[in-house]
Amino acid sequence: MQFLPLSEKNLICSQPGLECRRKTRHCIFTDMIQSMKLYLFIFSFLLASIHGLAQPITADNTWWNELHGWEEGDPGWRNWIIISPGYLGPNALPVPHVQKGELRKSTELEFAISNHFHPGDPTEDLSGYIYIPFAGSKIALELYGVAFEHYHFSEEIRNERFARNKEGKGTTIGDFYFSTLIQVFKDKKFPNTVFRFATKTSSGSQLESARYTDDHALFLDLSFSKNIGHQTTGQIKPFGLIGFYTWQTNDENNLQNDALLYALGTDYSKGNWLFSTSWSGYSGYKNQRDQPMQLNFDIRKDFQGKALRLQYLHGLRHWDYKTVRVSFIWKLTR
Numbered sequence: 001m002q003f004l005p006l007s008e009k010n011l012i013c014s015q016p017g018l019e020c021r022r023k024t025r026h027c028i029f030t031d032m033i034q035s036m037k038l039y040l041f042i043f044s045f046l047l048a049s050i051h052g053l054a055q056p057i058t059a060d061n062t063w064w065n066e067l068h069g070w071e072e073g074d075p076g077w078r079n080w081i082i083i084s085p086g087y088l089g090p091n092a093l094p095v096p097h098v099q100k101g102e103l104r105k106s107t108e109l110e111f112a113i114s115n116h117f118h119p120g121d122p123t124e125d126l127s128g129y130i131y132i133p134f135a136g137s138k139i140a141l142e143l144y145g146v147a148f149e150h151y152h153f154s155e156e157i158r159n160e161r162f163a164r165n166k167e168g169k170g171t172t173i174g175d176f177y178f179s180t181l182i183q184v185f186k187d188k189k190f191p192n193t194v195f196r197f198a199t200k201t202s203s204g205s206q207l208e209s210a211r212y213t214d215d216h217a218l219f220l221d222l223s224f225s226k227n228i229g230h231q232t233t234g235q236i237k238p239f240g241l242i243g244f245y246t247w248q249t250n251d252e253n254n255l256q257n258d259a260l261l262y263a264l265g266t267d268y269s270k271g272n273w274l275f276s277t278s279w280s281g282y283s284g285y286k287n288q289r290d291q292p293m294q295l296n297f298d299i300r301k302d303f304q305g306k307a308l309r310l311q312y313l314h315g316l317r318h319w320d321y322k323t324v325r326v327s328f329i330w331k332l333t334r
Contacts (some may be wrong), residue, residue: 086289086318101225110289112327146174161210216222
């Protein structure tokens, strides 16, 4: 399988018989579309392969009716599930990863394994991430999501979340996200600035186990940063983010929860090493554990054509997980 390069160096259209000059917009657009088709095929193949692993739960829910006092004529069980990050699994409505005001130049394909530590809801997952820059790295696309999740929650967590999975364990697939990034300013007197618009699909299953929302969400933000120093001798990059996050709920009086999205942090990079720490979260208005906040720690080591990454996410409020994530990254450029 041959990946199409998207770097500006020696960019040539890959369609047979099509002649176009170096670095023309048509060449960029053509290679971008063909690369997107390839990466979407990869995601679709993984999704189709893993979908059969999602485990259905038992259809006999008499125990749930008795436990929560449900009777004929009461609202259906979906109305009991609380669509909020504090009442769902770790991947249902996570705090979005922090953008840092600057787009990367290389196309990247990342696979990660995560362990979410929680005394009542230990969870493990496999996830993927694709980053595709084009137009001279002034625009980029992101595709990412959880391809496989294994969970095993306690009886206390089950009852608190009104989950209908009596055993409290199973496997499922997660939601996938699509985002567009635009470099608004770079290397100007004004801080480097990136605009992001992202949407969440409803591909995640197991709403009855309170794992995913079975509905859409979106967020948009502006991130800012300033580089201080040089990469070879040590560079510091302070960054910040402000934005808007919204998701659908099952509250008939307020079907949508809107939130302020925010982040602050600092990168330190030297040579092929990157060390990053940040504080991020969002604040919903319904006061139902809808204001998650966390600390993020990130170490990345780049090699020729690939990279390794280690992350630790520490929940501070309304997201009570301690997550360790290990990633392998391919940089798909010449």
